[in-house]
Structure formats: C-alpha cells, structure tokens
Amino acid sequence: MRSRCRALALIVATAMLSMLPGMVDSPPANADPGVFATEPVTWRVTTSPVQVTELLDAGFDVAEYRDGDAFVLGDAAVAERLRDRGLRPRFHDTVYKEVADVTTAEDTFYGGYRTAAAHLAHLDTVAAAHPDLATVYDIGDSWRKTVGQGGHDIKAICITARQPGDCQLSPSSAKPRFSIISQIHAREIATGELTYRWIDHLVNGYGTDTEITELLDTTEVWVVPIANPDGVDLVAAGGDRPVLHRKNANTSHGSCSGTGRGVDLNRNHTFKWGGASSSPCAETYQGPRGASEPEVVALEQFFAKIHPDQRGPADTDPAPADTRDTMISLHAYGNYVIHPWGWTANQMAPNAAALRALGTDMAQYNGYRVGTAPQTVGYTATGSTDDFVYGAFGVAGYTFEVGSSWGTCGGFLPAYSCVDGTFWPANRDAFMTAAQAADSPYSDGDPGQPGDCVGAATTSVPLADRATTESPVTVACERSATSAAAVTVDITHTYRGDLRIDLVAPDGSVYPLKSSSAWDGADDVRATYPVDLSAEAAGGTWTLRVADVYSGDTGTLNSWSVTL
Ligand SMILES: [Zn+2]
Incomplete structure (x- = not known):
C-alpha cells in the first residue's frame, strides 16, 4: 500500500482532471523568468499527488494542484531546489502585479489595499455613523496580542435594522443570520476589500434600496473582515511588494523562517481536525491540536454564540429542512464556490444536494464553479471554517475562492483595480443570495432526507x-x-x-x-x-x-x- 497522504490528501482522479473545463487564462509563451530572479513568481511543476504532499511537508509553497501540475510560489532559489528534487519548474506567472501610480489613502499598501488597522477602524466608523443599523463586538485576540507583542482585537460587526433583542451574541435570535469572514489567510488580500464594500453597500443602501431594506428588516448580517490580523500586518509590511504570508504569526510551534512561521488557521478548526500537515513550517500546518490558535478559538466561540446547533452528531445526520443561517469564508484563488464536505472525498455531506443548489444560485452571479473541495481545488482540507459551521451547527457554510490563476487579476496579489473592476461586481449579488437564503438555506433542492436525489x-x-x-x-x-x-x-x-x-x-x-x-x-x-x-x-x-x-x-x- 502506498502511504496515505497527510498534508494535502490529493484526489487521484485522472478522469476527473481531464474533464475540468479549460482554463481561460494561459501563461505568456515567451515570459523570461530571469528578470524575476530575486522575487517570488509562480512555477508550474508536473508532479504526482504523492510528490505534492512531499513538497508541502518540505515547506514548499504549493498554491494549487491542477491537471497533474503543482503551482509553486518562490524565487529562483526555490526553482533550484525543485530542480534538485528532479523536477522541472516552468515559469507560470508573476506574483506581483503592476502597482498603479495613484495617490492612496493612509493605512493602505500595494496600490490601495487597506491594512488590518484600517479595516478594524472602518467597523467603528460605520457603527458611529449608523447606530441604528450596526453594532461592533470584540470577539477575541490575535496571537500577538495574547503574548503581549502588539497584535489586534478580532472584531465582528452585526448589521440589521435593529429591533430590541437583535444583534446579541446569543443563538436564540429572532432573525436568521448570514455571516461572512475574510482574510483568515492573510495574503488573500482582495477578500478583505470585498467585505469592506459589502458592509458599506448594506448601511448605505438601507432605506433607499428595496432589496437591502428588506434584507436588513428580516435578517442579521455579521462580518468578520480580518480573521487573521497579525498575518495581515506581516503581509502589509511589504508595501508595494506584499509579503506572501498565509498563516498566523505564532512563532511558538517550531523554528521556521519567513512565511513558514505560524499555523494555517483554515486547517485548525476542531471539526475533523487532524488530516492536514503536522510539519510546523508547512503552509498547511494544522497546529498541535484543533483550536490551538487564539484566532480560531475566537471564531469558534463567535459562531457558537450566533448559531443554534441544528444538526445531529453523526457524519450522516442531515440538518433538517427548517435549518437556518448561512456562512461564507472568503479565500483566493480559483473562481470556485466550495461546499462541505472538505474533509473527505469518500462521502457526500448529508445536505450535499441542497448545499450545491444554493451554491449554484450564488454562482449565477459570479460564474464560479460549484463543488466540494475535492471536486474543485482537487484536494481535501480538514479543519476548515465551512466544514466547522456545517459540521458543528448544520449552518450552510461555503468557501469562495476569488479570482483566477493568472493575469493582472489572478493569484494572491491581484492589482488593486481588480477589486472594483472585477471581484466586487461579480460577488455582490452572490453575497446577497447567501444572505437572503439565511432563513431557509435547504429549502431549495434536497431537504436532507435520505433517498432524495x-x-x-x-x-x-x-x-x-x-x-x-x-x-x-x-x-x-x-x-x-x-x-x-x-x-x-x-x-x-x-x-x-x-x-x-x-x-x-x-x-x-x-x-x-x-x-x-x-x-x-x-x-x-x-x-x-x-x-x-x-x-x-x-x-x-x-x-x-x-x-x-x-x-x-x-x-x-x-x-x-x-x-x-
Ligand atoms: Zn485561503
């Protein structure tokens, strides 16, 4: 028997991969990687699934695995290390895009992206300007704050046309709830900009836009714009060359350098924790135990306070047809709408048909491909946020992978103009669809009864x-x-x-x-x-x-x- 994949259990599915739709983007044929010798680019390497796991455990930054090719971030020295392993890296794309020469506000970087401090200050500004709509909560501390090295509070904002009893940190709310979080992976910088616009869209539209008014009269919308503020500080410190930091800033689990430090917070949730990398310097390091990280403790306690537990304990227990509440965790990249299960490719979530149906409704607006993690990104992911809210509470949880693999608006660090030019118009109505479905996410499609489709x-x-x-x-x-x-x-x-x-x-x-x-x-x-x-x-x-x-x-x- 071959050894079971641990870090990134890749789905070995030649037939499936050959059925993937062709990528719209293609790399430049004549690109010269030499000019990027000292800064990270994306290398495309043909590998077996087992080799990808080995690369991850060895600390290589594998951004995606598709059509038998791994896409590895790194400079010329990283390409040399790939060659040392007998692999043949080919240049795929630049990581850094051109930074427009525009005047940007304070507390921004890389052409306009906001820092963690700017995002957190925005919440208080909105609440002060719209006291009848918005309430801000401190839901916990980042790792650096817990150890007295600076850091931040992790904050949530609740937006609704507030009636007595609304927007309390209690699962028994009168209104159903839609929550959305961003930048749990720090370097996925466009995602925080999307929740920033979503907050403004709601508070500015209430009373003038019929759809928004109806939504906020009937639903609570919760936003955690910066789930990993320490990581975002590390990214923003690079200025026009943002640091490609994915994990949190915890240095206590191993002697790792650079972006190898920290825990992958989207592998650290308690539900089905334990199938990702146990190598502390790996990009998908899961931490020493579920919820070892204060950011994940904060998120899990927050979700437990705003969602009633509506699903039984067995993996096969469907959430009932009258289940309420929806959640999206924003990530980059790939143009996917991903629904549970992410932890296994061997069984479908008991509400899979209904989760897919709502995902398909959302994808009508952003055009993304809908499926589980194995069906989309091509690997399983244990300890993720969408599996946690669905597994623990029955909430219809999703991961969006925003953006394509290549070009000005591709990768982890798209040009800032892509936020308003592409990502926000594509996703605004997808978010609205998820919010409007919060009262009954499983009413469309399979109600979760065995035997239904x-x-x-x-x-x-x-x-x-x-x-x-x-x-x-x-x-x-x-x-x-x-x-x-x-x-x-x-x-x-x-x-x-x-x-x-x-x-x-x-x-x-x-x-x-x-x-x-x-x-x-x-x-x-x-x-x-x-x-x-x-x-x-x-x-x-x-x-x-x-x-x-x-x-x-x-x-x-x-x-x-x-x-x-
Ligand atoms: Zn991510």
Missing part, C-alpha cells in the same frame, strides 16, 4: 480479476438530474490502472468516469467524478460498472454514491 451503496463487493462487476442503487426522486451531478467511488485495489469505471443511467446511457491505464500502478481509487447528467431523469436504478481489464490484481468496491 442521492443514492449510495455501502455493501462491499469483491472485484474479481479480469471481470466486470455491477453495483446498482435505486434513487427515489421526481425531478431531472443536474449538470453538476457527482459520483464518489471508494475502491481498494492493488493496481488501480486495471480498472475502467462507468456510470449507467436508469435508461441505459453510459457515462465513462475513469479509463484503464496499464502504467498506473498505484493502489486504490478514492475519487469524486463530476458528471453532467442533465439529460437524465434522477429517479430509477443507477449502476456503477467496474471492469478489471488486466490480469494479476484484484480488489474491493467498498462504497459508492451518486448525487443527482
């Missing part, structure tokens, strides 16, 4: 050598299947290249999921395959057909499921 087979079936095995599941569902359906497969096998996998629809139509490959000698198939089933009725008997086409190895189909 999701089929699963959990009895294991042996896969004999050179034989075809079929596993049927019957789905009771009245509507059509969707273009964003998904099949999740868990197979134990000693040579997975032997296997060809197809999905057979109730009417006999065949949808290829995975082809065989004599050269793919790795073990096991644990993958989720997106598939367009919009031509099919969802109800009926669906069959997974697994053909072992080469002799010598056998295995077991442990389970599979289809979300229609």
Whole structure:
C-alpha cells in the first residue's frame, strides 16, 4: 500500500482532471523568468499527488494542484531546489502585479489595499455613523496580542435594522443570520476589500434600496473582515511588494523562517481536525491540536454564540429542512464556490444536494464553479471554517475562492483595480443570495432526507480479476438530474490502472468516469467524478460498472454514491 497522504490528501482522479473545463487564462509563451530572479513568481511543476504532499511537508509553497501540475510560489532559489528534487519548474506567472501610480489613502499598501488597522477602524466608523443599523463586538485576540507583542482585537460587526433583542451574541435570535469572514489567510488580500464594500453597500443602501431594506428588516448580517490580523500586518509590511504570508504569526510551534512561521488557521478548526500537515513550517500546518490558535478559538466561540446547533452528531445526520443561517469564508484563488464536505472525498455531506443548489444560485452571479473541495481545488482540507459551521451547527457554510490563476487579476496579489473592476461586481449579488437564503438555506433542492436525489451503496463487493462487476442503487426522486451531478467511488485495489469505471443511467446511457491505464500502478481509487447528467431523469436504478481489464490484481468496491 502506498502511504496515505497527510498534508494535502490529493484526489487521484485522472478522469476527473481531464474533464475540468479549460482554463481561460494561459501563461505568456515567451515570459523570461530571469528578470524575476530575486522575487517570488509562480512555477508550474508536473508532479504526482504523492510528490505534492512531499513538497508541502518540505515547506514548499504549493498554491494549487491542477491537471497533474503543482503551482509553486518562490524565487529562483526555490526553482533550484525543485530542480534538485528532479523536477522541472516552468515559469507560470508573476506574483506581483503592476502597482498603479495613484495617490492612496493612509493605512493602505500595494496600490490601495487597506491594512488590518484600517479595516478594524472602518467597523467603528460605520457603527458611529449608523447606530441604528450596526453594532461592533470584540470577539477575541490575535496571537500577538495574547503574548503581549502588539497584535489586534478580532472584531465582528452585526448589521440589521435593529429591533430590541437583535444583534446579541446569543443563538436564540429572532432573525436568521448570514455571516461572512475574510482574510483568515492573510495574503488573500482582495477578500478583505470585498467585505469592506459589502458592509458599506448594506448601511448605505438601507432605506433607499428595496432589496437591502428588506434584507436588513428580516435578517442579521455579521462580518468578520480580518480573521487573521497579525498575518495581515506581516503581509502589509511589504508595501508595494506584499509579503506572501498565509498563516498566523505564532512563532511558538517550531523554528521556521519567513512565511513558514505560524499555523494555517483554515486547517485548525476542531471539526475533523487532524488530516492536514503536522510539519510546523508547512503552509498547511494544522497546529498541535484543533483550536490551538487564539484566532480560531475566537471564531469558534463567535459562531457558537450566533448559531443554534441544528444538526445531529453523526457524519450522516442531515440538518433538517427548517435549518437556518448561512456562512461564507472568503479565500483566493480559483473562481470556485466550495461546499462541505472538505474533509473527505469518500462521502457526500448529508445536505450535499441542497448545499450545491444554493451554491449554484450564488454562482449565477459570479460564474464560479460549484463543488466540494475535492471536486474543485482537487484536494481535501480538514479543519476548515465551512466544514466547522456545517459540521458543528448544520449552518450552510461555503468557501469562495476569488479570482483566477493568472493575469493582472489572478493569484494572491491581484492589482488593486481588480477589486472594483472585477471581484466586487461579480460577488455582490452572490453575497446577497447567501444572505437572503439565511432563513431557509435547504429549502431549495434536497431537504436532507435520505433517498432524495442521492443514492449510495455501502455493501462491499469483491472485484474479481479480469471481470466486470455491477453495483446498482435505486434513487427515489421526481425531478431531472443536474449538470453538476457527482459520483464518489471508494475502491481498494492493488493496481488501480486495471480498472475502467462507468456510470449507467436508469435508461441505459453510459457515462465513462475513469479509463484503464496499464502504467498506473498505484493502489486504490478514492475519487469524486463530476458528471453532467442533465439529460437524465434522477429517479430509477443507477449502476456503477467496474471492469478489471488486466490480469494479476484484484480488489474491493467498498462504497459508492451518486448525487443527482
Ligand atoms: Zn485561503
């Protein structure tokens, strides 16, 4: 057996990756990496999933893994270290974009991005100007503040047309709640600018804009614009060359240098903590235990105060159809709307169909691709914020990955003009959709009852050598299947290249999921395959057909499921 991935459990899904839509952006053919020798750029490296895990644990900054290529941030010395490992890095894109020569306000950097202090001051300014709409809370301290090295309070603002009892830190509120957080990953700098605009959009629109007025009359909107203020201080200290710091500023867990210091706060949540990197200098270091970091303690206590617990304790317990509250955690980049589960590729969240339906509603505005982390970014992520709010409370939680992979508006550090030119107009109405759904996020699509447009087979079936095995599941569902359906497969096998996998629809139509490959000698198939089933009725008997086409190895189909 190959060793199980720990840092970044990558989904080995050749067929899935080949089905990804082509990227709109493409790198310049004649770019000369030599001119960027001393500053970080993005290197594209063809690697196996196992090598990506090794790169992460060795402290390489892997920004994404797509189509069999890892995208690694670093300067010429990092490229040399990649070559030392036998890899062949190719220049993909610059990290730093041109900084417009404009006069910007104090407390900004890199052409206009606000510092943590500016974002926090903005909350108090808004509350002072709109006392009947906005309330600010201190919900905890950053790591530096807890150890007396400066740091910041972590602040939340609640916005609603306030009636007695509104905007209290108590789960029993009269109004449903939508919360949105940004910059838990410090260097994803456009995300704080989006929540800044969202706050202004609401308080300025109340009383004049019908949609906003109706929203704030019926719903509480909570915003934590800077979830990782120490990290944002480190980023902003770079000025026109922002420091690519992702984690918090905690230096107590290991002797790491530069951006290797700190804990990845979006791997440190308590729900399903423990599947990310245990190497303190890795970019996805999960910390020594769940909620080891004061920022995550603050966020989890905050969410526990504003959301009632509406979901049972088992992974398979759906949140009931009358569940309330929605949450978005903003990240960069990739142009994705991501819903739980992120911690596993082997089973769908019990409310997956409804989570996908609301995600698809939001994606009508920003055009992003909808799916779980394994279905979008291509890897599992344990200890994330969206899994936490869904897993712990049943809240419809999402991660948005804002921005593309390449170009002026791509990567972690897009030009400031991209915020108003691209990101805000694309996401404003997606945020509004999530806020308006806070009263009943699961009313659209699957209400969370077993058997509704999701089929699963959990009895294991042996896969004999050179034989075809079929596993049927019957789905009771009245509507059509969707273009964003998904099949999740868990197979134990000693040579997975032997296997060809197809999905057979109730009417006999065949949808290829995975082809065989004599050269793919790795073990096991644990993958989720997106598939367009919009031509099919969802109800009926669906069959997974697994053909072992080469002799010598056998295995077991442990389970599979289809979300229609
Ligand atoms: Zn992020």
